[in-house]
Amino acid sequence: MDGDEATANAPTTPAVSVRDLKIGYGSRVLLEGASFDVWRGEILVILGGSGCGKSSLMKNMIGLYQPMAGDVLIAGESIVRAGSTQRARLQRGLGVMYQAGALFGSLTVLENVRFPLDEFTDIGLEQKNLIARMLLHQVEMADAQSLMPAELSGGMLKRAGIARAMALGAEILMLDEPSAGLDPITAANLDRTILGLRDSLGLTFVVVTHELQSILEIADRAVMLDADARRIIAEGVPSELRDRSGDERVRQFFNRRPDAPAISRGS
Ligand SMILES: Nc1ncnc2c1ncn2[C@@H]1O[C@H](COP(=O)(O)OP(=O)(O)OP(=O)(O)O)[C@@H](O)[C@H]1O
Numbered sequence: 001m002d003g004d005e006a007t008a009n010a011p012t013t014p015a016v017s018v019r020d021l022k023i024g025y026g027s028r029v030l031l032e033g034a035s036f037d038v039w040r041g042e043i044l045v046i047l048g049g050s051g052c053g054k055s056s057l058m059k060n061m062i063g064l065y066q067p068m069a070g071d072v073l074i075a076g077e078s079i080v081r082a083g084s085t086q087r088a089r090l091q092r093g094l095g096v097m098y099q100a101g102a103l104f105g106s107l108t109v110l111e112n113v114r115f116p117l118d119e120f121t122d123i124g125l126e127q128k129n130l131i132a133r134m135l136l137h138q139v140e141m142a143d144a145q146s147l148m149p150a151e152l153s154g155g156m157l158k159r160a161g162i163a164r165a166m167a168l169g170a171e172i173l174m175l176d177e178p179s180a181g182l183d184p185i186t187a188a189n190l191d192r193t194i195l196g197l198r199d200s201l202g203l204t205f206v207v208v209t210h211e212l213q214s215i216l217e218i219a220d221r222a223v224m225l226d227a228d229a230r231r232i233i234a235e236g237v238p239s240e241l242r243d244r245s246g247d248e249r250v251r252q253f254f255n256r257r258p259d260a261p262a263i264s265r266g267s
Pocket of ligand 1: 051056
């Protein structure tokens with residue numbers, strides 16, 4: 001048996017691989033020794049309390065910031081060590097939605113979704129409009145294409161942001177706090193859309209959130225960060241982390257207990 005050949009042909013390259021990553025700002029370290037994989041078609045959630053570095057981790061994963069040490073591989077290629085051309089190519093395979101959807105206020109919803117195609121492709125206008133409408137249809141926003149962002153509800157802004165993140169055909173979507181600021185029903189509907197996109201298009205999602213309900217609903221796996229430990233303190237299936245984690249900090253999070261000391265709250 002040819003082991004090398006088997007390895008080369010095995011469909012085991014993660015969509016994203018985070019390897020011994022150390023991140024921070026200036027001399028301040030937020031997280032170190034972080035390693036995990038995101039598999040194709042998987043929804044992986046990054047969770048943890050406020051300020052533990054979830055968004056910063058995501059920004060390092062998409063090559064927006066340079067980590068202090070370690071590596072991030074996108075489909076096997078390092079986005080950390082990539083030159084600018086290679087990095088731009090890798091980034092085009094990553095669709096990113098920032099917290100508020102970040103739409104341009106002076107453009108219609110359709111124009112916002114079309115924007116990456118206007119910027120990065122030579123496709124004709126009719127074709128681009130067709131793609132943008134199709135994307136809006138996929139996020140259940142077909143009727144809103146002519147509206148301005150100011151006319152949209154919070155949930156609609158997020159949906160339009162997701163459609164725009166998909167415009168260049170990204171297979172990996174990174175969503176920063178998609179349910180933040182949404183009422184529970186709107187958040188649940190958005191969760192359903194995210195699951196639908198994964199199921200119908202096979203997209204891979206990395207979702208930063210601390211919305212417990214959302215985590216339990218959509219995540220195949222979660223990695224949990226902790227500000228004090230500056231490490232990943234848990235990784236696994238959310239319901240198993242909730243029910244079986246031996247770590248009090250993890251149980252506190254999943255059982256919605258406030259930031260009480262991990263000890264002394266027992267019986
Ligand atoms: N560009 C930056 N320069 C310096 N410090 C930053 C920068 N961005 C974030 N920070 C700091 O890093 C820490 C982690 O921030 P980050 O936004 O990554 O956390 P988070 O877990 O996503 O928080 P939240 O859940 O509140 O959004 C915070 O103390 C923040 O002030």
